[in-house]
Amino acid sequence: MPDQPAAPGPSSRxxxxxxxxxxxxxxxxxxxxxxxxxxxxxxxxxVAPETRDRILAAVRDLDYRPNRSARAxxxxxxxLIAVKVEPSRDDRxxxxxxxxxxxxxxxxxxxxxxxxxxxxxxxADEIKAYRELLHTTSVDAFILTSTHRDDxxxxxxxxxxxxxxxxxxxxxxxxxxxxxxxxxxAGIAAATGHVAAQGHTRIGFVGWPxxxxxxxxxxxGWQETCESLGLDAGRHAEVVDDFDQGRRAAHALLDxxxxxxxxVCSSDTLALGVLRALSERGLRAGPDIAVTGFDNSPAAAxxxxxxxxxxxxxxxxxxxLVTAVEDLLGDASPRxxxxxxxxxxxxxxxxxxxxxxxxxxxxxxxx
Amino acid sequence: MPDQPAAPGPSSRxxxxxxxxxxxxxxxxxxxxxxxxxxxxxxxxxVAPETRDRILAAVRDLDYRPNRSARAxxxxxxxLIAVKVEPSRDDRxxxxxxxxxxxxxxxxxxxxxxxxxxxxxxxADEIKAYRELLHTTSVDAFILTSTHRDDxxxxxxxxxxxxxxxxxxxxxxxxxxxxxxxxxxAGIAAATGHVAAQGHTRIGFVGWPxxxxxxxxxxxGWQETCESLGLDAGRHAEVVDDFDQGRRAAHALLDxxxxxxxxVCSSDTLALGVLRALSERGLRAGPDIAVTGFDNSPAAAxxxxxxxxxxxxxxxxxxxLVTAVEDLLGDASPRxxxxxxxxxxxxxxxxxxxxxxxxxxxxxxxx
DNA sequence: CTGTTAGCGCTTTCAC
DNA sequence: GTGAAAGCGCTAACAG
Numbered sequence: 001m002p003d004q005p006a007a008p009g010p011s012s013r014x015x016x017x018x019x020x021x022x023x024x025x026x027x028x029x030x031x032x033x034x035x036x037x038x039x040x041x042x043x044x045x046x047v048a049p050e051t052r053d054r055i056l057a058a059v060r061d062l063d064y065r066p067n068r069s070a071r072a073x074x075x076x077x078x079x080l081i082a083v084k085v086e087p088s089r090d091d092r093x094x095x096x097x098x099x100x101x102x103x104x105x106x107x108x109x110x111x112x113x114x115x116x117x118x119x120x121x122x123x124a125d126e127i128k129a130y131r132e133l134l135h136t137t138s139v140d141a142f143i144l145t146s147t148h149r150d151d152x153x154x155x156x157x158x159x160x161x162x163x164x165x166x167x168x169x170x171x172x173x174x175x176x177x178x179x180x181x182x183x184x185x186a187g188i189a190a191a192t193g194h195v196a197a198q199g200h201t202r203i204g205f206v207g208w209p210x211x212x213x214x215x216x217x218x219x220x221g222w223q224e225t226c227e228s229l230g231l232d233a234g235r236h237a238e239v240v241d242d243f244d245q246g247r248r249a250a251h252a253l254l255d256x257x258x259x260x261x262x263x264v265c266s267s268d269t270l271a272l273g274v275l276r277a278l279s280e281r282g283l284r285a286g287p288d289i290a291v292t293g294f295d296n297s298p299a300a301a302x303x304x305x306x307x308x309x310x311x312x313x314x315x316x317x318x319x320x321l322v323t324a325v326e327d328l329l330g331d332a333s334p335r336x337x338x339x340x341x342x343x344x345x346x347x348x349x350x351x352x353x354x355x356x357x358x359x360x361x362x363x364x365x366x367x
Numbered sequence: 368m369p370d371q372p373a374a375p376g377p378s379s380r381x382x383x384x385x386x387x388x389x390x391x392x393x394x395x396x397x398x399x400x401x402x403x404x405x406x407x408x409x410x411x412x413x414v415a416p417e418t419r420d421r422i423l424a425a426v427r428d429l430d431y432r433p434n435r436s437a438r439a440x441x442x443x444x445x446x447l448i449a450v451k452v453e454p455s456r457d458d459r460x461x462x463x464x465x466x467x468x469x470x471x472x473x474x475x476x477x478x479x480x481x482x483x484x485x486x487x488x489x490x491a492d493e494i495k496a497y498r499e500l501l502h503t504t505s506v507d508a509f510i511l512t513s514t515h516r517d518d519x520x521x522x523x524x525x526x527x528x529x530x531x532x533x534x535x536x537x538x539x540x541x542x543x544x545x546x547x548x549x550x551x552x553a554g555i556a557a558a559t560g561h562v563a564a565q566g567h568t569r570i571g572f573v574g575w576p577x578x579x580x581x582x583x584x585x586x587x588g589w590q591e592t593c594e595s596l597g598l599d600a601g602r603h604a605e606v607v608d609d610f611d612q613g614r615r616a617a618h619a620l621l622d623x624x625x626x627x628x629x630x631v632c633s634s635d636t637l638a639l640g641v642l643r644a645l646s647e648r649g650l651r652a653g654p655d656i657a658v659t660g661f662d663n664s665p666a667a668a669x670x671x672x673x674x675x676x677x678x679x680x681x682x683x684x685x686x687x688l689v690t691a692v693e694d695l696l697g698d699a700s701p702r703x704x705x706x707x708x709x710x711x712x713x714x715x716x717x718x719x720x721x722x723x724x725x726x727x728x729x730x731x732x733x734x
Numbered sequence: 735c736t737g738t739t740a741g742c743g744c745t746t747t748c749a750c
Numbered sequence: 751g752t753g754a755a756a757g758c759g760c761t762a763a764c765a766g
Contacts, residue, residue, distance in 0.1 A: 018443050020502060024757060033737045038761055039688045050737060068505040069439035070759030073742050076385050078436065080483070085472050092389070095665065098465035105452050114505075117468075119476040131390040135387060137743095138435040138481075243669055272669040279671045298462065299666035302610055302639040304646045387745060400753045405745055415751055437743035440758050504759090 022066045030058045041066070072137065072155045079113045081325060084120050094311065096295045097145055100167065102145065103318035111322050113140075127156045128365065134162055135146070141325045143167065147179070149213055163323045163328035169338065171213040178324040180317045180339045184214055184294070187310040188221030188264060188342035194308070195262040195286025195351055196229050200225065200290055202259030203295040204235035206249045206270050218266045218294070235260045247280075254281065254289075261289055262351070268293035268300050271307055290351040294343075306348030306356075313341050368698060376553065388431045397425045439504065446480045451487050461676045463679065464512055467534065468668060470685035471510065478689050480507075494523045501529055508692045512536065513548070516580055530695035532688045537703065538580040544657070545691040545708045547684050551581055551661070554677040554710035555588030558659040561675070562629040562718055563596055567657055571577030571602035573616045573637050585633045590638070600631055602627045606637070613640025614647075621648065621656075628656055629718070635660035635667050642717065643727045657718040661710075673715030673723075680708050 027034040028058045033052065040055040047055070058064075072078040083104060086097065092210045105115050118133060120126035128226040130153070133139040138165065143241065144153055147168035154177065157164045170177040187203075195203055205222040208215030235256070237249035244267065253260055254277070265271035271293030278285050285305050292299055296311035320339045327334040349356055392402040398419065407422040414422070425431075450471060453464065465620055472482050485492035485500060497520070500506040507530065513521055514535035519546065523533045529662050537544040555572075562570055569615035572589040575582030583667045586603065593600040602623070604616035613636065621644070637659030640674040652658045653672050660667055662679035687706045694701040716723055 018504065018505065018758095024759080034739080035761075036736060039736090042761080047735075052735080059750080065499070065502040067440070067505040067759050069436050069445060070742090071434035071761085072756090073434070073744090074760045074762090084470050087469060087473060095462045095465060098468075099460060101465075101468075101484075102452050104456060105486045106454060108484075109763095111485040114500075117472045117475075117484065119472045119481040132432070136435040136711050137385065137387065146429045269669065273669075276671045297666075298664070299669050302604075302636065302666050303641075304643045304672040360759090385742095390745095392742080401743090402745065402754090403752060406752090409745080413751075418751080434743050438740090438745085439756090440760090441744045441746085443758080 002069065005236050007014075018068070022064045022067070023064070026055065026058050026062055026347050027289050029062060029296065030055050033225075041347060043273075060189055064360060076137060077140050077329075078138055079138050080116045081108055081113050081141045081143055081322075082118050082133050083143050084118050084126055086130070087119075087121055095297055096314075100145070100154045100314045100318060104321065105314075107318040107322040111141060111326050113322070122304060123152055127153055130157065131160075134160060140329060141165075143321055143325065160350075165324040165328070165334075167195045167317055167321060168214075169340070173243050175337070178334050178337050180320040180341070181325070182312045182343050183340050184218040184266075184343070185221035185224075187294060187345070188266070189220045189225045190343075190345045191264050191308070191333050191351075192222050192225035194345055195227075195264065195290045195292065196225070196231065198290055198351065200262035201231055202235065202258065203231060203236075203262045203264060205233075205264050205266075205275060206237050206239070206246055206253070206254045207266035208241055209238050215266065222264050239269050241269050243273040243276070246270030247277045248273075250274040250277035252280075255281075255361065262291070264292050266294055268295045268297045268309055271309070272299060272303060275303065275305075276308065285350040287354070288353070296346050300346075300348070308348045308351035309342040309346050311346050312343050313314055316341055337356070369667075372668040381481055387432070387434070391424050393422065393429055393431050396429060404436075406452070413587075424456040429495065431533065431728070439451070443504060445505055445698070446506045446509050447506050448480050448510055448689075449483050449485050450473055450510050451485050451493055451496070451512070454486075454488055457714055462664055463681075466602075467512070467685060470681045471688065473682075473701050474689040478684075480689070488518055489695070494520055495718065498527075501527060505697055510688055510692065512618045514518040524655045530692055531656045532691040532695070534549050534653065534684055534688060534700075536579075538621050541690050545701050545704050546690070547708070549679045549684065549710050550707050551710070552584040552591075552662070553590035554661065554712070555585045555633070556592045556597070557710075557712045558631050558661075558675070558677060558718075559589050559592035560712065561655045561712055562631065562659065563598065565629075565657055565720060567629035568598055569602065569625065569627045570598060570629045570631060571604075571620050571639060572600075572631050572633075573604050573613055573620070575608055576605050583634065589631050595629050601733065607704075608634050610636055610640040610643070613637030614644045615640075617641040617644035618648075629658070630656060631659050634660055634665045635662050635674060638717075639666060642670065642672075642674065652717040653719050653722070659718050663713050667715070675715045675718035676713050677710040678713050679710050 023037050024034045026037045036047055037055050040052045044052055062199050118129045131140060142157055142164040143353045144166040147166045150172040165178040167180055169179045171180040189250040192203060203226060205219060207219045210216050223233045235253055237253055239245035239249050263274050265274060271291050274291050275285050278289055283289055293307050293309040300307035300309040326335045368435045391401045393404045398691055401499050403414055404422050407419045473579060475482050479594055485496045487496045492612060497509060509524055509531035509534040514533045516538040532545040534547055539619055559570060570585060574586045577583050590600045604620055606612035606616050630641050638658050641658050644653050650656055660674050660676040661674040667674035667676040686688040691701045
């Protein structure tokens with residue numbers, strides 16, 4: 001009688017088997033040791049070509065997949081990257097980070113990693129959650145978003161010695177940080193230049209409070225462009241990123257004497273509020289007042305008139321972040337520590353005097 | 368000289384220690400064996416109260432956290448729930464699933480689980496990705512979205528014997544499936560009733576192709592309501608969920624003689640396309656033609672006029688799904704196998720003849 | 735180049 | 751009620 005393939009013994013000690021093919025299944029199948037199989041997969045050069053081929057064939061035959069938990073336990077590494085997601089809110093166009101998440105999942109997959117989501121309401125929570133994830137060894141690296149000056153999260157992660165990279169630059173000149181960011185200043189400058197090219201000379205700005213570095217950066221883009229074009233940079237408002245705040249700011253700016261004829265905004269949320277204000281005043285966005293936003297959120301494309309906006313290259317951001325994290329994981333220092341990407345101006349009706357010249361929808365005459 | 372706390376030995380065999388507190392650290396600290404600590408945490412009744420208290424105190428003192436990988440390896444269970452995310456696209460209001468993802472992350476956290484993201488472009492890919500995740504034992508359960516008739520994913524997961532639950536009902540009357548869904552028919556019926564209550568009698572419908580179960584379900588809501596109110600249900604269009612398709616459908620419906628004065632739509636994307644068409648015709652959404660959407664996407668609140676829409680109770684959906692999965696994981700059969708939730712009508716200007724009665728923004732008079 | 739040994743951190747028998 | 755042994759699946763170090 002041929003020997004049975006390892007009867008589980010009189011009283012099996014360990015947990016119930018899950019039926020998946022393991023390393024030793026492959027080893028037995030080929031007639032080598034488990035170690036050789038492991039080597040064939042992870043250190044191919046260590047094993048004789050002929051043996052290696054037989055092993056790899058068996059791996060395919062049996063459809064073997066290494067067990068992540070075992071590998072993670074052994075290697076102290078799970079190939080899991082943690083990302084925080086904010087609690088959801090209805091009242092914002094702030095799906096930017098959601099789109100980013102998709103791009104990130106894609107890039108991570110390309111690197112053989114998975115994303116693990118972590119939930120936190122505020123920065124303190126976030127650090128706690130990171131600590132938890134790290135402590136339980138289920139995570140190899142972190143990707144942070146929306147960094148700001150003196151970001152506690154950066155300090156914590158660095159102290160723990162975990163690899164991480166951030167979507168958002170180090171606003172305090174921390175040169176060690178691996179970050180990728182989008183050049184808001186350049187983006188706003190492009191939008192400002194665009195409306196100026198439409199013939200506008202009184203260009204206002206609706207942005208965020210200057211306490212935020214991003215807010216300051218973006219306003220600078222507008223201000224510098226105005227100045228370089230010899231235009232007045234006196235018409236501006238700083239408000240929190242909220243539809244109604246944008247609406248109010250627009251009313252205030254348009255109530256002023258010699259009011260702006262174009263309003264460049266720091267976000268689509270604000271810009272959509274501005275469009276509402278125009279509508280309330282019986283003004284048409286585009287022909288009467290040019291408006292631009294930032295982020296190119298779905299709402300920008302789907303509102304009427306379409307909102308001119310700045311598209312962040314999120315796929316590139318995600319890819320660069322994953323690359324940076326991979327470098328860090330491999331003990332290499334990142335090939336490029338900082339990357340600043342330009343957003344792309346997407347022109348729609350809200351900033352044009354007439355209809356979109358190309359790619360626009362054919363205009364239907366009124367009945 | 369007091370004995371040193373365990374020098375690592377002449378030539379350590381295993382991987383480099385990560386410095387985290389382990390079970391045996393706690394055991395040594397208390398002066399008991401490792402599994403007494405394990406028992407104190409997992410089977411408290413098995414350990415003497417006095418010992419247990421000492422152990423738990425030590426756990427707190429040392430800030431011990433069980434290692435997930437080790438636990439997963441031993442228990443064949445990782446407390447990880449997998450969810451698929453679609454590749455990102457700019458041109459849709461389809462952030463619904465993103466909002467859902469946030470809610471799900473929150474609910475999962477409440478159940479001590481984490482979400483692991485998985486990337487797939489089409490259903491075949493998706494199944495492959497699921498198989499991969501499952502095979503590598505890094506995942507305990509799956510949550511599916513957007514199920515349809517004869518969904519291959521359901522068959523695959525069931526065949527593998529993995530716990531899973533779906534956001535989306537079993538359209539083929541599969542009673543075993545654990546699902547949570549939102550009642551689109553009831554939602555559309557509510558929207559139809561709402562515009563009828565505004566005095567509209569010629570109510571049209573812009574929906575999805577009838578090949579989709581959801582599309583049929585929603586159209587039924589409109590049709591039944593029209594019929595029960597004695598209104599004609601002859602004005603309708605079925606198009607794919609796309610802004611421009613909605614726009615074209617609206618033009619077609621409004622070109623007809625005796626055209627509709629209200630258009631109920633299957634999605635915000637379509638409804639926003641309809642709003643564009645109205646604008647192209649010089650018609651005002653609200654006063655001239657009532658329009659409603661579905662999903663209450665951010666764009667609905669931020670466009671002008673605001674779009675009346677149906678809010679899906681995503682937090683509840685997420686919570687119920689996690690509960691179902693937990694029941695399944697605990698070998699219990701779910702307390703409730705199916706849950707059908709009602710969406711909530713959110714009324715904005717697009718379906719009203721005049722301004723929003725309450726909660727609306729104060730109207731600014733034209734200058 | 736290959737196999738043996740040991741151990742990552744945890745939990746489930748089983749004996750005491 | 752507690753401890754000892756065994757093993758989940760994998761890989762680094764060491765011999766052969």
